[in-house]
Amino acid sequence: MIDLATLLIVASCVAVVLAWLVPRSWAFDIVALWTMAILAWLSWPTALWLALVTLLTPLVLQAGERTPFRGAVAGSWAAVLLAGFVAAQVMVSQVWIGAAFFTLRALHVIGDWWLGRQAAPGLRAHWRYQLFLPVLFVGPIHRLPHFVRQVERRRWDPADFAAGAERALTGLFWATVFGEYLVGIARQQLLPHSVGPQDFAVDWLASVLDWVALYFVFAGLTGVALGLSRMAGLTLEENFDHPWRARNLIDFWTRWHMSLTSWCRDYVFTPVTALTRSPVAGLFAAMLVVGLWHEISLYYVLWSAWQAGGVLINHMAGRHLPLHRVPDLARRICAPFLILGWLSLARPVIVRLLEIVQ
Template sequence: MVFSSMIFLWAFLPIVFILDKIAGKSRKLQNLILLAASLVFYAWGEPRYMWLLLVSILANYVLGLVMDKTQTVGARRTALILGILANLGILGYYKYFNFFINTLNKVAGRELLSMKDIALPLGVSFFTFQAMSYLIDLYKKKYGAQKNILNMALYFAFFPKITQGPIEKYRDFEKQLTERKQSLSLMGEGIRRFVYGLAKKVIIADALGSCVDRIYGLDLANVNGVLAWIAIIFYSLQLYYDFSGYSDMAVGLGKMFGFTLVENFNYPYIASTITDFWRRWHISLTSWFREYLYFSLGGNRKGKLRTYINISIIFVATGLWHGASWDFICWGVFHGFFMVLERLGLGKLLEKTKVIKHVYTILVLCVGWTFFRVGDVGLTLQYLKRMFLPWMYTASGFAVQELVTNRAFFLAACGILGCGVLQKCAVKISPRAEKFKNSTAELIFCMLLLAYSVMLMVSSTYSAFIYMNF
């Protein structure tokens, strides 16, 4: 089940919402309802791996209790190591087993080991990272262990964030399990945020995605420089509006039930450098790697060379987190290279410019997203040739109009404006922009967005969220 499906909008969400409100101020009953709903939500999309989620919850709950009751540093460290190994073991087997076996066989030049038919469990990258952050912070004594297994399960499985995040740290979620506040204003804010997120996904991301699929589905001989650039620009917008749309819906759903989830995006495409981009894109993942891996490696405290090595390790890990393939590793290494380059002096040089730094950032992102989307390193290089040597690739058996509709071009233009341009303008005319928020005009606007989104959902083919694959 996904947020942009009819069964979720017209059955699951209304039923859970009504039951939550009937429970009133009884947090225990509300938590029980939300936990049951979350397990149904997960089982609907991934019934055969329901046991894996439950085992993960139970194992981390027990290890947390053991760590909490043990006073000796050695025993606590042992419990922590066991927990990290168990969580990484789950992630490693289900997400990376075949990748490592395939790589080993290629290096050996023959089949040393056979690959297995392993499906990726829904949300495994997200709930294992949450589990590790829970155990690591518990080891550091930032809080006590959760004694109520049902509350622990809700932290793991809360349906707004189980499949695609944001990656919530337990210390930010703990008090909300028992002390969250609910109000009509917060509920209204949540509904509004959900509608905006749904519109991002259904109206913009899905429309651009169909054009992207058509272009990348062509035989390479039919892809000229113009089509290659249209494809990657559209994909960059599709990816942002797909994932930020989901994140908006997740945050909105949280508010509807009294929870405040962390923000995952802050207009990343107006970033002035790649370093700035990673402060704005997938913020919860960046924060996780910085706190639990980068700082553990020494951060920037052990000299410049060690800092550059640590940054490189972080971005290899970031690439691997996104997918078990060399394309994602290349994408991560590519971003890490520019992060290091900016620390070596490029960042200061870019500070002296206004336009060039944004052009540089967008070009780097477009190259990176090509690795992200194409799925084959060799083929990616062929697309990059068409992008940066367009005069060598002008022939195509298809006209642009056959692959990209005028509506898609219009939505792409709207998408570019919505990536931060309009928001910057709104700051300059803030009194008018503020009047629109929570006004009757915005209510009507949200109702129209919802109606149009539902109409598109009824008439178009189902499209899964991109980050469900990670």
């Protein structure tokens, strides 16, 4: 039986074909219709909710432009979208596809409108933006103005098409061969098979392997999404910038899932820092959004605090420890291991903490 991820990738390939077969002025409207048809087939709640979000967001913002209460309009509509996102997380009896990604895209549109960075989007531009299947279920969280520019400038280029196809194939190779198969073998060889309470070191090692698998699968699938987008003529925002080259934890978070971290920087960290005059409050708020975006649970609240604490320790160590005396080569070699060690240590520590509390 074909799994859902494979079906979505195949349907995204069909979207690429449609983008070139249909006359240019209609191409992305037809792709949007195709996206709706696929969603309606695989998950009617997603199709219904996304259709409402896609159609109502421009109408609400256009109506908001005629009132003096822009803040109230933006806040109320953002609250409705967040309620939908929470419902998608809670109603696990239904299949939800891409809710985490399209909610943040819609909040970006509302946020930029409220801040006066862009006018209320047209219905058609927003429809094309939200309903672009290749990036719907795996990101990146691309931005509306960039997407509109890309659609306008799009032209057929065989070299671009080939580069996109190669990127998509390479991404699929990373996700399945490295992320699933090889890490799967490593898991089988390195971790004990017995079920039951395991020691801390085993849990930590399992967490390390999960982070490695996550990198290959997530970066690989993002590569598939960006490759297919490029085949359709659109160069969208990157999501990873060689995170293993990060020099420290702060640098890591500017290289990992960049479209999410830049979203949190623009719509959480900067406003919270400006309001509270405290970058630490901004950091904890931004990390909390990153955590709850993955899952609304106490585990992810603690996970957010752990990761924000890591960034804070990193910042203080940079200021107070004589790290500049450590040779550059040694820092470059040690940094990825220290970063991976900190990221993966979160799970065994938090799980044990929750066991004690509960």
